[in-house]
Amino acid sequence: MRHGSPWRWSVFAKVFAKPVGHMDAGEVDRQLREARLRTLAMADATAIYQALGSAPAGLTETDAAARLRELGLNTASREETHSVPVQLLQKLRNPLNILLLLMATLSVLGGNVASAIIIAVMVVLSTSLSFLQEHRSSRAVEALRRMVHTTATVSRRVSPETASPAQAADGDVLAATHEIPLEQLVPGDIVHLAAGDMVPADIRLLSARGLFVNEAPLTGEAMPVEKNPRPLVQPVTEAVRIDNVCFMGTNVVSGTAVAIVVYTGPRAVFGGIAQAIAGERALTSFDRGISRFTWLMISLISVMAPLVFLINGLTKGNWMEALLFATAVAVGLTPEMLPTEVTINLGKGALAMSRKRVIVKRLDAIQNFGAMDVLCTDKTGTLTQDLVILERHVDLQGNESERVLDYAYLNSYYQSGLKNLLDVAVLKYTEVHSKLHASGGYHKVDEIPFDFERRRMSVVVDGPDGRTLICKGAVEEVFSVCTHGEAEGGLFDLDDSHWHELRKRSSDLNEDGLRLIAIAYAHVDAGKSAFGPEDERGLILLGYIAFLDPPKDSAREALARLARHGVAVKILTGDNDVVARKICKEVGLTVSDVLLGSDLAKLSPAQLEARVETCQLFARLAPLQKAMVIDALRRSGHVVGYLGDGINDGPALKAADVGVSVDTAVDIARETADIILLEKSLLILDDGVIEGRKVFANILKYIRMGASSNFGNMFSVLGASAWLPFLPMAPLQVLTNNLLYDFSQTTIPTDNVDPDFLEAPRRWGIDNIARFILFVGPISSIFDYITYAIMFFVFGASTPAQASLFQTGWFVESLLSQTLVIHIIRTARKPFVESRPSLPLIATTVAICMAGIWLPYSSLGALLGFAPLPPAYWPMMIALLLCYMTLTYFMKQWFHRRFGIG
Numbered sequence: 001m002r003h004g005s006p007w008r009w010s011v012f013a014k015v016f017a018k019p020v021g022h023m024d025a026g027e028v029d030r031q032l033r034e035a036r037l038r039t040l041a042m043a044d045a046t047a048i049y050q051a052l053g054s055a056p057a058g059l060t061e062t063d064a065a066a067r068l069r070e071l072g073l074n075t076a077s078r079e080e081t082h083s084v085p086v087q088l089l090q091k092l093r094n095p096l097n098i099l100l101l102l103m104a105t106l107s108v109l110g111g112n113v114a115s116a117i118i119i120a121v122m123v124v125l126s127t128s129l130s131f132l133q134e135h136r137s138s139r140a141v142e143a144l145r146r147m148v149h150t151t152a153t154v155s156r157r158v159s160p161e162t163a164s165p166a167q168a169a170d171g172d173v174l175a176a177t178h179e180i181p182l183e184q185l186v187p188g189d190i191v192h193l194a195a196g197d198m199v200p201a202d203i204r205l206l207s208a209r210g211l212f213v214n215e216a217p218l219t220g221e222a223m224p225v226e227k228n229p230r231p232l233v234q235p236v237t238e239a240v241r242i243d244n245v246c247f248m249g250t251n252v253v254s255g256t257a258v259a260i261v262v263y264t265g266p267r268a269v270f271g272g273i274a275q276a277i278a279g280e281r282a283l284t285s286f287d288r289g290i291s292r293f294t295w296l297m298i299s300l301i302s303v304m305a306p307l308v309f310l311i312n313g314l315t316k317g318n319w320m321e322a323l324l325f326a327t328a329v330a331v332g333l334t335p336e337m338l339p340t341e342v343t344i345n346l347g348k349g350a351l352a353m354s355r356k357r358v359i360v361k362r363l364d365a366i367q368n369f370g371a372m373d374v375l376c377t378d379k380t381g382t383l384t385q386d387l388v389i390l391e392r393h394v395d396l397q398g399n400e401s402e403r404v405l406d407y408a409y410l411n412s413y414y415q416s417g418l419k420n421l422l423d424v425a426v427l428k429y430t431e432v433h434s435k436l437h438a439s440g441g442y443h444k445v446d447e448i449p450f451d452f453e454r455r456r457m458s459v460v461v462d463g464p465d466g467r468t469l470i471c472k473g474a475v476e477e478v479f480s481v482c483t484h485g486e487a488e489g490g491l492f493d494l495d496d497s498h499w500h501e502l503r504k505r506s507s508d509l510n511e512d513g514l515r516l517i518a519i520a521y522a523h524v525d526a527g528k529s530a531f532g533p534e535d536e537r538g539l540i541l542l543g544y545i546a547f548l549d550p551p552k553d554s555a556r557e558a559l560a561r562l563a564r565h566g567v568a569v570k571i572l573t574g575d576n577d578v579v580a581r582k583i584c585k586e587v588g589l590t591v592s593d594v595l596l597g598s599d600l601a602k603l604s605p606a607q608l609e610a611r612v613e614t615c616q617l618f619a620r621l622a623p624l625q626k627a628m629v630i631d632a633l634r635r636s637g638h639v640v641g642y643l644g645d646g647i648n649d650g651p652a653l654k655a656a657d658v659g660v661s662v663d664t665a666v667d668i669a670r671e672t673a674d675i676i677l678l679e680k681s682l683l684i685l686d687d688g689v690i691e692g693r694k695v696f697a698n699i700l701k702y703i704r705m706g707a708s709s710n711f712g713n714m715f716s717v718l719g720a721s722a723w724l725p726f727l728p729m730a731p732l733q734v735l736t737n738n739l740l741y742d743f744s745q746t747t748i749p750t751d752n753v754d755p756d757f758l759e760a761p762r763r764w765g766i767d768n769i770a771r772f773i774l775f776v777g778p779i780s781s782i783f784d785y786i787t788y789a790i791m792f793f794v795f796g797a798s799t800p801a802q803a804s805l806f807q808t809g810w811f812v813e814s815l816l817s818q819t820l821v822i823h824i825i826r827t828a829r830k831p832f833v834e835s836r837p838s839l840p841l842i843a844t845t846v847a848i849c850m851a852g853i854w855l856p857y858s859s860l861g862a863l864l865g866f867a868p869l870p871p872a873y874w875p876m877m878i879a880l881l882l883c884y885m886t887l888t889y890f891m892k893q894w895f896h897r898r899f900g901i902g
Helices: 006-016 023-041 045-052 061-071 084-092 095-109 113-144 269-277 285-316 319-333 338-354 364-371 402-414 421-429 433-438 475-479 496-511 555-564 577-586 605-614 623-635 647-655 667-672 683-723 731-744 766-794 800-820 839-857 859-863 873-899
Strands: 151-157 175-181 190-194 202-214 251-263 358-360 374-377 389-395 443-448 456-463 466-473 482-487 490-493 515-523 539-548 568-572 594-596 617-619 640-643 658-662 675-677
Touching: 023 045, 023 202, 023 251, 045 202, 045 251, 061 151, 095 113, 095 285, 095 319, 190 202, 285 319, 285 364, 285 683, 285 766, 319 731, 338 358, 338 364, 338 683, 364 658, 364 675, 364 683, 374 623, 389 402, 389 421, 402 421, 402 456, 402 466, 402 515, 402 539, 421 539, 466 475, 466 539, 475 496, 475 515, 475 539, 496 515, 496 539, 555 568, 555 683, 568 577, 568 623, 577 594, 577 617, 605 623, 617 623, 623 640, 623 647, 640 647, 647 658, 647 667, 658 667, 675 683, 683 731, 683 766, 683 800, 731 800, 731 839, 766 800, 766 873, 800 839, 800 873, 839 859
Parallel strands: 374 568, 374 640, 482 539, 568 617, 594 617, 640 658, 658 675
Antiparallel strands: 151 175, 151 190, 190 251, 202 251, 358 675, 389 539, 443 456, 456 466, 466 515, 482 490, 515 539
């Protein structure tokens, strides 16, 4: 039966066409795909072609088109993007906006259209500001996205039904190699890879020469991985670490290969990760905090507003007036400026971060940054430079050796094949070329190319010491062809005791996180000019060259700063624990506990929650295991950030409260991250933490002051409603008071923040906020009731005819007290002495106080129902305000000592 026949393809489609679902439904599919990859890794070429319904010359165009229709395009899922109207609706749907819109609706039903307009404008303003900021950020991220390759080189056969008579004579083996868009690749396609290519799908190698692949975006391993097409003899346990399989999203560092496509699109490992991060993300710490505060206010309103309505209706007899007043009270109790205050604060933080070349994609990520108490980070490319460098060149005693470096340089310089990252690192380490040639000169005679059987390569050069064969390669493979060693210029025979010592020394270097290459040499016959693998025998073992992906220069200082600010750092990497330990040591992280991915898979959720508290290093993790660690930390009450830049970091970036990536990250990481660093320096992380805490501090000032003042005022309303024969303040006056007071708070985002507030992570403590409201709010009620007594008994405003005078007196006292008290509440220190407010905040405070004093004597005041206040009112008011501020200061000091400043 011909390859690619309908029968074989239908069986293939049943296995491969299953979509990757969410974890529960998709786990079985994923395991089946991994099992099939392992099976193909152990199969020979004939079995591979048969399993995939293909042939050495590739698929026919007809078969490829059928598979494309069946399986879809070779594209990975991205986070779903919505239209502008849908994005705006998503911004509107938080509980606070819904509450405010409900208040606006009640105001319209009660005939108070002006109030409804004011509330609606506040909601629209805050929503629009947030949307515009995030929309601009999304466009910036889109501008960062760049695809390295958009095409793949494939072999396709000419379909018999479309072939010309001449072509048909060749049967179905006539093939052409050409470029096609990546999206059109299908399982069974034969692809050709070369250095610099991105691997376009999950592929099984058929042939390869000197192939090294950078799998860091998927596994976290910084060093390029050797790949070869040989069938495996033993099954592998890790699906993403198969010697003859390459995965979508990785890239070819050196060499060439021909391979067959196994999985495309969402069925590839990369595609599965992309689907895992698609869809709705979990609520972050900020989201949960805002929601809990909103429900706290809804609870207060649901108690206070009905009480005010009933008391006024029963005592005054005018139920419509009681309804209007109760609605005004509900609006007054609602912190309607909160969405605007939050957006302005977050926008200010985003602007401050942009000056440091940081893109904030989601505004609330700034506050999450400040609340973060655990930062989980990938290793490769985040803590490290993602750059292979030559770290050491040592002799057999472990001492630095220029001779080892010289021989390594000559080998890398004179080899004619494609130079891999290790060769480039040797050549860049130091310019020994001129020195070697000045000492008598070298020239190449021959070379013995690298192959996957020997795992070494040699060059033969003529130089001052005669004709020399210089070999470098994997330690065990070079050991196997050496009979002598060189130490301090002398030769010695290698016996079993030497082998034991040499293996121990190389193992010690490996324990330092270094990748070793052995260097050996032999003097050869000067008359011989052609050499082969058989000449690699009787060599003299000279030493080792060792490579490392070094930490970034800023990593140690950045992590030290984070530690000083109360942020614990945990390393989550797909790389091995030996290399990761070395990097941790280099950047100053103490590692006392390590958890491997294979061990993590055996833990229950409860066991994992306990383990993540004490463990600093998680190694050999699969992408979804990184997300599991973050979920466990969040369930334990931590606010978690994640820093990563690879394909394997996508699920973790989405699972975290705040995901951070860099502009050089892969597309999937940039799309999923909340914050993107445009600078290589990790010091920006600490800057972001401080900026987040400043933002939260100023949001908290508004919440504490606004909620406590509003609660105190409404508590005062309850008593006044039961006692007075008239309303203590007209509905329109309540709304005017609220509007002026809210305006005075619009400059809180500019306010200075005390250094002690920035020292530790800060998060939403709803219980603490509720306590603050209950302790501080009633203080204002004490002075409200004193004001009632002054207006009622001193100034004779005790009858409905004098209601406007009473209402004016309380309006002014209420406005001045809550406008001024922000300067007491805004700091845990002594106001104006140890902590100074910003000039804009002082300016709005003065402006609103002057407006409150002016209103009773203005024509606008008459329209609002105000009456001029007698001169004797003002000395009494000044005394009241001083007493109120003093008592609030001492209560605040006691509160902070008792419950803390967070």
